[in-house]
Amino acid sequence: MITAAALCPSPPLLHPTLTGREAVVPELRAACARAVSWLLRDDPGEIAVVGPAVATGEWDAAGRLDPAAFAPGPDHPAAFAPGVGGPRTRSAPLPLSLGLGALLLDRAGYRGRRRLLAVGQDEPASTCAGLGARLGERPGRIALLVMGDGSARRSLKAPGYLDPRAAGFDAEVERAVRAGDLDSLLRLDQDLARELMATGRAPWQVLAGAMRELAPVAEVRYRGDPFGVAYLVACLQPRAGPAGTGAGPGRPGPGSVVE
Amino acid sequence: MSEQRDLRLGRQVFRPEQLLVMAIVNRTPDSFYRPGLTWDPAAALDRVHAVVAEGADIVDVGGVPARPGDDVDAAEEIRRTVPFTAAVRDSYPDLVISVDTWRHEVGREACAAGADLLNDSWGGWDPRLAEVAAEFGAGIVCSHAGGLPPRTRPFRVAYDDVVRDVLAGTLSLAARAVAAGVEPARILIDPAHDFGKNTWHSLQVTRRLAEMAATGWPVLVSMSNKDFIGETLDVPVDERLAGTLAVTAVSAWLGARVFRAHQVRETRQVLNTVSVIRGDLPPARVVRGLA
Numbered sequence: 001m002i003t004a005a006a007l008c009p010s011p012p013l014l015h016p017t018l019t020g021r022e023a024v025v026p027e028l029r030a031a032c033a034r035a036v037s038w039l040l041r042d043d044p045g046e047i048a049v050v051g052p053a054v055a056t057g058e059w060d061a062a063g064r065l066d067p068a069a070f071a072p073g074p075d076h077p078a079a080f081a082p083g084v085g086g087p088r089t090r091s092a093p094l095p096l097s098l099g100l101g102a103l104l105l106d107r108a109g110y111r112g113r114r115r116l117l118a119v120g121q122d123e124p125a126s127t128c129a130g131l132g133a134r135l136g137e138r139p140g141r142i143a144l145l146v147m148g149d150g151s152a153r154r155s156l157k158a159p160g161y162l163d164p165r166a167a168g169f170d171a172e173v174e175r176a177v178r179a180g181d182l183d184s185l186l187r188l189d190q191d192l193a194r195e196l197m198a199t200g201r202a203p204w205q206v207l208a209g210a211m212r213e214l215a216p217v218a219e220v221r222y223r224g225d226p227f228g229v230a231y232l233v234a235c236l237q238p239r240a241g242p243a244g245t246g247a248g249p250g251r252p253g254p255g256s257v258v259e
Numbered sequence: 260m261s262e263q264r265d266l267r268l269g270r271q272v273f274r275p276e277q278l279l280v281m282a283i284v285n286r287t288p289d290s291f292y293r294p295g296l297t298w299d300p301a302a303a304l305d306r307v308h309a310v311v312a313e314g315a316d317i318v319d320v321g322g323v324p325a326r327p328g329d330d331v332d333a334a335e336e337i338r339r340t341v342p343f344t345a346a347v348r349d350s351y352p353d354l355v356i357s358v359d360t361w362r363h364e365v366g367r368e369a370c371a372a373g374a375d376l377l378n379d380s381w382g383g384w385d386p387r388l389a390e391v392a393a394e395f396g397a398g399i400v401c402s403h404a405g406g407l408p409p410r411t412r413p414f415r416v417a418y419d420d421v422v423r424d425v426l427a428g429t430l431s432l433a434a435r436a437v438a439a440g441v442e443p444a445r446i447l448i449d450p451a452h453d454f455g456k457n458t459w460h461s462l463q464v465t466r467r468l469a470e471m472a473a474t475g476w477p478v479l480v481s482m483s484n485k486d487f488i489g490e491t492l493d494v495p496v497d498e499r500l501a502g503t504l505a506v507t508a509v510s511a512w513l514g515a516r517v518f519r520a521h522q523v524r525e526t527r528q529v530l531n532t533v534s535v536i537r538g539d540l541p542p543a544r545v546v547r548g549l550a
Contacts, residue, residue: 012549019549020542070549152550159550227550 002136002210002238003044005144006035007177008104009231010051010097010199012070031222031233036108036145038235044143046113047105048135050206051097051147052199053118056131061114063092064106065099097147097199104145119202121194125186128202132209146207148200150230158228160197169196170230173204174223177234180216182208200232207236214238261475266516267444268317268355268398269375275477276539278511278530281317281357281519282310283483286339287331290324292484292496292521300343307347311354314527319378319519320344320369321359325454327410333364341368348373357400361409363387370395378519380451380481381409382428389436398445400479401432405455413455421460422467425450426474433476447517448474452482461487465506465513472514480510481519483526504529512537 008014013024014032023029039047094102098116105114117135119128135142150173151166152159158166169192176184185208193201215238222233263275273279284306288295297303307318322339323331331339340358347356357376358369361384366377370391377392379385382404392399403425405416418424429448436446448471452461461482471478482488488502489495500522507518507526511533520526534540 013546017541018545020545021540022544024544024546071545159548227546229550 001139001141002214003042003141003143004039004235004237005146005207005211005216006039007146007148007200007204007207007232007234007236008032008035008101009149009229009233010100010147011149011227011229011231012096012100013227014100015065015067015070015103018067018071025224025226028222028224028226028231028233032104033107035221035233035235036104036110039143039145040108040110044112045140046115046142047110047145048115048117048142049098049101049105049145049147050117050119050132050135050203051095051101052121052202053095053097054120055118056120056123056127057118059094059098059116059118060092061116063094063098063116064102065096066093069093097203101145101147117206119206121199121202122190123202124190125188125205128205129186129209129212132206132211135206136210136213144207144210146203148198148203150196150198150200150225150232152197152199152229154225154230155228158225160228163196165192166196166230169193169198170225170232173198173200173230174220174232177204177218177232177236178220180218180236180239182212182216186212198230211236211238260473263472263475263477263514263516265444266447266477267442270353271316271355273316273516275516276534276537277516278534279316279517280310280314280523280526280530281319281479281481281517282307282313282315282523283519283521284310284318284320285324286320286322286343287324289328290321291326300346303343304346304350307350307354310523311351313523315523317355317357317376317517318347319357319359320347320374321378322365323360323410325380325410327412333362336360336362336365337368340365341372344369344374345372361385361388363391366391366397367394370397376400376445378479380404380449380454382406382451382454383432383435384409386435389432389439389441392436392445393440396442396445398447399436399441400447400449401429401436401476402449402451402454403428404451407455413453413457416455416457416460418460421456421463422470425464426470429471429476430474446476447479448476449479449481452480453485453487456487458487458490461485462491465510468510468513468515477517478510478515479517479519480507480515482506482510483518483520483522500525508533 150170153163216236322336361381376398
C-alpha cells in the first residue's frame with residue numbers, strides 16, 4: 001500500500017559538496033529536504049526510491065552516490081574536494097537519481113528499510129505503470145520518493161539549448177501533478193520526453209502506476225528552472241488512504257514554493 | 260623532508276594549505292615599480308584599504324628601495340615607515356603588518372608601532388634584527404641575498420649550486436633567529452629572487468622551490484614584476500603581470516605559502532585557483548553540467 005509520495009528532481013547540484021563554496025539554489029535543496037521530511041512524517045515501513053537510469057533494476061539498499069564521478073578530487077586525504085572523504089560503500093556507486101534519493105533520505109535521518117529501484121529511461125509507459133502497480137501491491141506501508149526532472153531544453157542557456165516544445169511539456173506535467181491526474185502522466189509522449197531530455201517521464205509513470213487508483217491530492221512545493229531544466233518538488237497522498245487525515249500534504253514552509 | 264606547520268603572524272594562525280598575499284606598500288619616492296605611487300601618506304593608507312579589500316592577508320611596508328640610489332638613513336627610514344605603521348594598526352587591529360627593513364633600529368620602532376613581522380630582504384646583514392623580533396614577539400623573514408650588502412646589485416655572481424646556497428643561508432638565519440628567541444612558528448624563509456642572483460639563478464630557485472618547502476619552514480616568495488621575469492619575457496616593468504602570475508602559480512604549486520605582490524587582486528585569484536586545483540579550497544560556485 002502506497003501511503004504517500006514525494007517528487008524531487010535529480011540534478012547533481014542537489015549534492016551540497018558538488019557546487020563549491022557558494023550554495024546553489026538553496027531554496028530547491030530546502031524544498032526537497034522538506035518534502036522528504038514530510039514523506040517520513042508518519043513512519044512508513046519502507047521507502048522506495050524510484051529514479052531514472054540506463055536500465056531497469058533494483059540496486060543495493062546500502063548503495064550511495066559516488067560524488068567523485070562528478071567531481072574527481074586529488075588523492076590526498078585532507079582535500080576538501082567532494083570526491084574525497086565521502087561515504088564509503090562496498091556497493092557499486094548508484095545511478096545519479098537513486099544516489100541523490102539515498103542522500104536525501106540520509107540527510108533526513110532516515111534509517112528504516114529502503115528499496116532503490118531504477119527504471120530504464122527507454123521503458124514504455126506500460127512497463128513503467130506495471131512496475132508501479134507491483135510496488136503498490138506490496139504489503140505494508142510504503143512511501144515513494146520519485147526522482148526525475150522535466151525538460152532540460154527550456155532556454156538558450158539550458159543544457160540542451162532551447163526547444164520550443166519544452167514549456168508545454170513541463171506545463172502539462174505540472175498541471176497533472178497538481179491535479180492528481182496521474183493518468184495524464186501515463187500519456188506523456190516517450191519520444192518527445194527523450195528529445196526534451198526530460199528524465200522524469202519514466203519514474204513519473206511508475207508513480208502513476210503505483211497511485212492512480214488512490215486519486216491522490218498533491219501539493220507543489222517548488223517549481224523552477226534556474227538553469228534551463230524544469231525542477232518540480234511535490235508531495236502526494238491518497239485522498240482517503242490509511243495515512244489520510246483528510247488534510248492535504250500540508251502547507252509548504254516559507255520560501256519553499258516558487259510559483 | 261619536514262611537514263609544513265602552522266604559521267603565526269600577529270594574532271593570526273595560518274594553516275599550511277593557506278596561500279597568503281603580502282601586499283607591497285612602498286613609502287618611497289623611487290621604488291622600481293610605479294615609483295612614488297604611495298609616497299603620500301594618504302595615498303599609502305588608501306592603498307592599504309584597497310589591498311585589504313582585494314584579499315591581502317599581510318601588508319609589507321617599505322621605506323627604502325632595494326636598488327641603489329639616494330641614501331636613506333635609519334632616521335629617514337623610521338620617518339617613512341613607523342608613523343605609517345601606527346596609522347595602519349589604528350585602522351586595522353588584526354591585519355598582519357610587515358615592515359621591510361634590514362636595520363634593527365627601524366625594526367624596533369616598527370614593532371613598537373604595531374608591526375608583526377620584520378621582512379629582512381638582505382639576508383641577515385644586521386644580526387640584531389632577529390633579536391628585536393624576539394624582544395617584541397614578532398616574526399622574521401630569513402632571506403638569501405648571497406652575502407651582498409644592502410642595496411647593491413649582483414655583479415658576475417656565481418654559485419656551485421644556487422639552491423644549496425639558498426638553503427644553507429636561509430636555514431642558518433632561521434637557526435640564528437630561533438637561538439635569538441624568535442618563536443619558530445613566526446619564522447619564514449625567502450629565496451629572494453634577483454637579490455644576489457642573475458636571472459638564471461632566480462629561475463633555478465623557482466624551479467627547485469620544493470626543496471625549500473621540504474625544509475618545513477614556510478616559504479615566502481617575492482618576485483612581483485622583478486627583472487628575472489622581465490628578462491625571461493623581454494618586457495619592461497609595466498608588462499610583467501602575466502609572467503609574475505605564472506611564477507606565482509608555479510611557486511604555489513611547489514609549496515610557497517606567502518606571496519609578496521603588487522597586484523593583489525590578480526595574485527589572490529591565481530592563488531585561489533591553485534588552491535582549488537589542489538583541492539585545498541572548493542570552487543566558488545559550480546553549476547556547469549550539473550543542472
